Amino acid sequence: MADRIFRINMTELTTSIEEVPADWMGHGGRGLTSTIVAAEVEPTCHPLGAKNKLVIAPGLLSGTVAANSGRISCGAKSPLTGTIKEANAGGTAAQMLARLGCKAIIIEGQPREDRWYSILIDEEDVTISEETDLVGKGNFAVVEEAGRRFGDRHGIITIGPAGEMKMLAANISIKDPDGKLRSCGRGGLGAVLGAKRVKFIAIAPTDAKVEIADPEKFREANRVFTKALVDNPISQALGTYGTNVLVNIINEAGALPTRNFSAGQFDGHEKISGETMHDIIVERDGRPKHNCHPGCVIQCSQIYNDKDRKYKTSGFEYESIWAMGADCCVDNLDLIAEADHLMDDIGIDTIETSVAMGVAMEAGVLEFGDGEGICRILREEIAAGTPLGRIIGCGAGSVGRAFGVTRVPVVKNQAIPAYDPRAVKGIGITYATSTQGADHTMGYTIATNILGVGGNIDPLGKEGQVELSRNLQIATAAIDSTGMCLFIAFAALDDATCLPALVDMINARYGISLTADDVTSLGKTILKTERAFNQAAGFTSRDDRLPEFFREEPLPPHNVVWDMTDEEIDAFWDFS
């Protein structure tokens, strides 16, 4: 069965299943969402209007047995940043869509009437139904009720109240193998789905498999690839402590943004560290190791139980813990877990929302350290859509504007995540130049700046930072197209067998013969496509800048400022 495009028109409430245009064939995941958004969306359109489109795409390897290939990409013009945007997550949807022969879902238009809808995708058809019961409900209730309606094996893509209310930090949640949630977190894509008035998409299971042109070659390549992943020491650390292994590492590096980015170390770091988290999880019969999608061999996720040994949250990431923890000065992991759970249910980006809380703390809305206050605001303000909830639910920039705060850590209106760019210059280049606003996953220089993966580049120096960010942003754009988890990058940078095996799998899947250079070209093409969209939307190099206070305020303990010049930053784009 050839892959097809599932097009859903929410103005006409019609669906169609279309052949894949030839020049979209070589794309998947982010490469495909960005290609389609660039081709079909007016760059200057209102992101919450009828002209924006939400594109959902599995990766090039999704649906196969390739290790770690279960990421799903959502893309659109972002209502938070105004740029093109892709956010990806694990869960079961990517593999299920791929097995249904879905190359991408394109959701376009906007209902004329004030009604909500759900979408069912199965082997027969794509069906739009009016939805009433689940409107206003949290994501966990959606997954539960959809399970009752359709059975537990259905995949679910859903928005919570934040997306329904079109809050600019709303995410899109994906059901994971345990019926919990993974988030396409950044850029407010949940608000785009909300603007289409789609509450959730259910995906029926199938016995179909994706076609593999050369099964033998595929199997062998996957064996090599999987070995590279499981042998990698960072993969192993991620499997033990999760991404939260980074709290102590980044604190030690003096780059852990603390108290709304006013210091690089947090006194309470031990209390929220991956090591502490691991002990709590084990003590409470949680699972320190857990996969967010079938076939993951790294298993950086975990299940964190509360004091009564009941499930509280999973996919409890470093960036979320940092944001609610160090940035808001909350040193209580249970409160952070509670907030994480609430944000999963409300369907709102943990990074954007927590950084927004930090700015609100600076504004005096609540005290630094007030973890209970964060949970109260999430429950009573954001979930309820009060004015304060909307201010915070629209992100850090929104809080800054509403309360007249000048220390607002955003680039292109998107919150800067868990690594202070003053103390890790490479990641600052990524924040500044990313086509999607501040986002560490777009070119994770922490690997080389801090973790010594793929070489060593002094995080405090200027030397090599632009090249590092450029190489990683190009590689990331390509990886994000495969459906692979970004964490394969550690093995890819350290083990010479890894990347060729990945390329071999793509070639075996499609019966083609890409080289490593072709993959690099793909990454470059994606970045250029995205940048061209942004330029047509009105973005210039003046938008590729960090906020003023990073240049003005030295960050303890290194007492460093952001000192990359405009010329140095702009040199990022000097590639062909």
Added chain:
Amino acid sequence: MADRIFRINMTELTTSIEEVPADWMGHGGRGLTSTIVAAEVEPTCHPLGAKNKLVIAPGLLSGTVAANSGRISCGAKSPLTGTIKEANAGGTAAQMLARLGCKAIIIEGQPREDRWYSILIDEEDVTISEETDLVGKGNFAVVEEAGRRFGDRHGIITIGPAGEMKMLAANISIKDPDGKLRSCGRGGLGAVLGAKRVKFIAIAPTDAKVEIADPEKFREANRVFTKALVDNPISQALGTYGTNVLVNIINEAGALPTRNFSAGQFDGHEKISGETMHDIIVERDGRPKHNCHPGCVIQCSQIYNDKDRKYKTSGFEYESIWAMGADCCVDNLDLIAEADHLMDDIGIDTIETSVAMGVAMEAGVLEFGDGEGICRILREEIAAGTPLGRIIGCGAGSVGRAFGVTRVPVVKNQAIPAYDPRAVKGIGITYATSTQGADHTMGYTIATNILGVGGNIDPLGKEGQVELSRNLQIATAAIDSTGMCLFIAFAALDDATCLPALVDMINARYGISLTADDVTSLGKTILKTERAFNQAAGFTSRDDRLPEFFREEPLPPHNVVWDMTDEEIDAFWDFS
């Protein structure tokens, strides 16, 4: 006494009185504020940070007896639009500053401590004092208390609670000859003064006069100029009905934006018209004719009393009445007057705030037509700085983002005022291309599109609109530099003696010999200076666009859309 620059550094809490640099000598009013902001403010700085500067400048003719020369300009980088910004108003400050030999006040830096200050300017010195009593107080209380402290003859420049809270629609208020208020309304300059932590500036009266190089020539020119003004039929209509004479005219033209810009005519137009207002004013012993600054011969202001014949508001402008009236569907002039009074006291732009109310009505925050609701929100939310108050007090764009509304009438985040660009294409060109966001006063094509002044250009056609807006924007930039009220433009366009007399007055004041062409050149230079600032701040032609819905939704009764192409709009800047 040669004019000087009064520089006030709020970081160091120091003041200095400086010579005027040679290339600032030929500038006044907007020309001077824009020249200084462009010279001294980093275009990419945070508008509410220490690097922005607030410049206050009388016009070239301020302080003389020239008719209508009492406008004062405030300029800065706008926190609302991110562009360079100038807003001017009447009142007594311009003439008083000019007589004290003040070419401009530059307020820079930002206090390190959380304290408020007031500034006293007299013949001896500029003095900064800590202010505690008046912090949090409304503008009327500031004027009253300052009167007690300094005497009633002092000029006052002040911010209300909105400016203190750095709301993006906060204005700067100027005491008028009756101890009431005039507003430098647009662009949130009150938030800039608030960010400097200056509550008010008091200006001591002086017996000094400005020097006139050729008194005889000046007197004669002023006689001709004044005659042109008083003989002009539009001046006369303005004197009788105020600017609110426009409600019926613009309604008749089908260009009165109604119900958040969804129609061009308002059923309740008669109830809020200038004619009705005139009758109410006369019946209640108000003053239909009143001057906002000494020496005005047009007297478009008025004093509007409540039912008990007590003062309610003055300077009750068409644009304010339209915004609270037609745009919010409120047809009760007393409620509109109450809201106008509240906004004067809170110190917030009536256009921005009322258009924001219209967007909030579309979002369901309150019902269209709910004038009591508007007053309640002003009193209980905006004045109190609640989250809802901050959302609305930060303008129409803020409300749109917080509530996910796509029909948001803004350009460069500033609310579109009282003339629908679909039905008056010329003003749409002004909104789109103005260096300062949507602002009718930047190039008031209504004169020619609707009022038949300076020719006739069909408001619904495309022909001639770009040229019209261009010529008027150039002329306006020059007029805004003289300290003259913009309403001299009607006489200037219709009476051949008017403009030469104005130029003669400038020449006689300074002993120079400008020609009419020099004045045009001045206007062009100002526009180019402003645009260069904006470009350096990151603005491009993509920002010179009206919101999407103006292209999509036909406006009744003409059922016209905004159809000027990007190329047509961009041709605005084709001049040298």
